[in-house]
Amino acid sequence: MDYNRLAELLFPDVTETPEEVEARYPERDLPEGAKVTRMGPSPTGFMHLGNLYGALVDERLAHQSGGVFFLRIEDTDKKREVEGGVQLILETFRNFGLPFDEGVTENGDKGKYGPYRQSQRAAIYHVFAKQLVQRGYAYPCFCTEEELAEMHAQQEANKENFGYYGKYAKYRDCELEEIERRIAAGESYVVRFRSPGSIENKVRHTDLVKGKLELTENDQDIVLLKSDGIPTYHFAHVVDDHLMHTTHVVRGEEWLATLPVHLQLFDVLGWKRPKYVHTAQLMKMDGGSKRKLSKRKDPELALSYYYQQGIPVPSVMEYLMTLLNSNFEEWRRANQTAPLDDFPFSTKKMSVSGSLFDMDKLHDVSKNVISRMSAEDVYDSVAKWSADNDPEFHELFVRDPEMTKQFLSIGRGGKKPRKDLALWSETKAYMDFMFDELFQPDYSGMPERAKADAKAILTEYQDVYDAQDEMTVWFDKVKALAERHGFAPETKLYKKNPEQYKGPVGDISMVLRVAICGRTNAPDLYSVMQLMPTEKIKARLAAACEAL
Incomplete structure (x- = not known):
């Protein structure tokens, strides 16, 4: 032949000739040990968790070593390509904060090793x-x-x-x-x-x-x-x-x-x-057995799902790192406020068998991530998410930005921050009582020991409440109210002689909490009341009296 x-x-x-082509792609000038990785998705119109899972490995290997991470569009299968598929890829990775050094962009190619679309090569x-x-x-x-x-x-x-x-x-x-x-x-x-x-x-x-x-x-x-x-x-x-x-x-x-x-x-x-x-493949439990995440069965495989549900990008990235490296959670416990990029990622710590995806675990990780965020960041994220996904709540949320940010600041920071939110979509239920338009009180949470006195307590408290009181003065008034109605002004007194009192001072605080917030679980009551006009507080106390 x-x-x-x-x-x-x-x-x-x-x-x-091959030699002439090679000459156009010289060796990269990089430090010794620098890794060059690429993400090569196809523009099929569907970006899934596996894309992000692999891209996170690519990005860490490259940037942790002082190397290059680039985006190449593998569009040789025209039958599977959809219109707008490339744009979706770019938007998705931008939303998840993946910093490409080279590759396809909205404005053409960035880098000396293109074209970065296989259809152009x-x-x-x-x-x-x-x-x-x-x-x-x-x-x-x-x-x-x-x-x-x-x-x-x-x-x-x-x-x-x-x-x-x-x-x-x-x-x-x-x-x-x-x-x-x-x-x-x-x-x-x-x-x-x-x-x-x-x-x-x-x-x-x-x-x-x-x-x-x-x-x-x-x-x-x-x-x-x-x-x-x-x-x-x-x-x-x-x-x-x-x-x-x-x-x-x-x-x-x-x-x-x-x-x-x-x-x-x-x-x-x-x-x-x-x-x-x-x-390793991403798996999930289905009954008593594991199976691969499926596009048909599992909405959480699509990356669009996380934004729709309001799961913060940092939460998704942090959770994926728990799947990717077996020592990540131990590192996080020792470095609670360190940025994710500080974690020394290693392929040696990656799972050989399938990684089990657990939505409950993701939510737990997300609560920790959100608890470390500033109130300003939480406000910006919820404002953006609600504008796209819950416009009615969005209007209320951004109506008084200062009040909203102060509310989100309650219990934030310190060694034991509150961990109420796992999803941005939970913000509405978390703070709905701050808005009269959403306030639907449930008075059934009144403590049993205080029910007989609740109406009298609420009536009297309307006269003693003063928005100018500092926290200690505010609580002293609550304790005095407790004592007048036969409740222990100090928890330790109740514990020492429970038969002498109807209940502890906490029962009185709970009566006020349920009346003002319409629920038993809400952030620090004094801080919440500081954000409400006096008229609103007294109106809610009166409404609770009426309901009781």
Whole structure:
């Protein structure tokens, strides 16, 4: 076979050499040990948790080592691409705060190693496909869909491995004259890789998560270029990762089955293999068993779900880190206020088996994250979320920003901050009693021991309340009120002689809390009352009396 003649027949318009292409992609000038990683999503219109999970690994590996993290759009499968898909990718990663150093942007490409869309790199792939043909590692295949289906059926009947290989590689050794005749006749063809492998051989490889692997060598003549000249993922990512000098490829463990193909391509092309990081799949409990998160069954797989539910981005990122590194929670306990970027991420601490996604655990993490945020940040986030998701509450929430921020400040900070909120969507129920439009009191929480005296307590308190009182004076009045109605003015007195009192001073505080807040659970009562006009407080006390 005259491979040079075949290469010219298949690629008559390719005049650039591999060496000339390589010259356009010089080695990166980076510090020793710096890692180059990439995120390579497809614009299918659906961004899922797995995308973010892997991207977080990419970002940490690159930026923790002083390296480069870039975004490449892998849009070679036009059948799956949707309009606006690229924009969705950019918006999603921007919303989650992932800082790309290079890659696709709204205004074109940023960086010297583009184009960063695979659909714009066809000429580059053809240069290296031509080289493989010249070296006898690629050839045209004219199989029709019907022939491939027939081959598959025969393999199934014979209980043989599926695929295009060995005796089933119909056009592997096709004569040049026949190839010329078929092309002249206008027959459609793909360009296949001529695999030098055998399933009798094993490939040894060390994955940075899975450890030492022994895999069956690839013997499949996979498609490199489809009939329209567009490359498959297998070929495109190998070429791109080499030219862009990607050092670490992070992807889900479902890609392990094709790893021998990719390693073989790197070897045949004479290129250094990148290190591979195959992340464990995200699982969830379904009854008593685990299963993979599903696009069809699990709304939480979609990244849009987290914004709709009002789960803060820092909470999602922090929770994902608990799944990614087994020592993260221990580090967080020792570094409660440190930014996430300070955590020393390591692939050695990543789970080998499936990571269990637990929404309840995410909510617990989120409560901690929100408790560490400033009232200003909480206000800004809830204002933005409510504007998009609950416009009626939004109007009330932003009506008096100063009051709202002061309310959100209650119990915030210190060693034991309040942890009332896990989602921005919970803010409405948390502070609805601050707005007359939302106030729906439930007086059933009045302490049993104080019910008989509640009306008298509330009536008398209307006369003694003074908004100018400092906290100690305010509480002294509550204690005096308690004593006048037969309740212990100090909790310790009640504990010492419970038979002498109707109940502790806390019962009186609870009567006031239920009357003013309409519930038993609310932030510090004195602080809440400081944010309410005196008329509102007295009106609520009177309304509670009326209801009782």
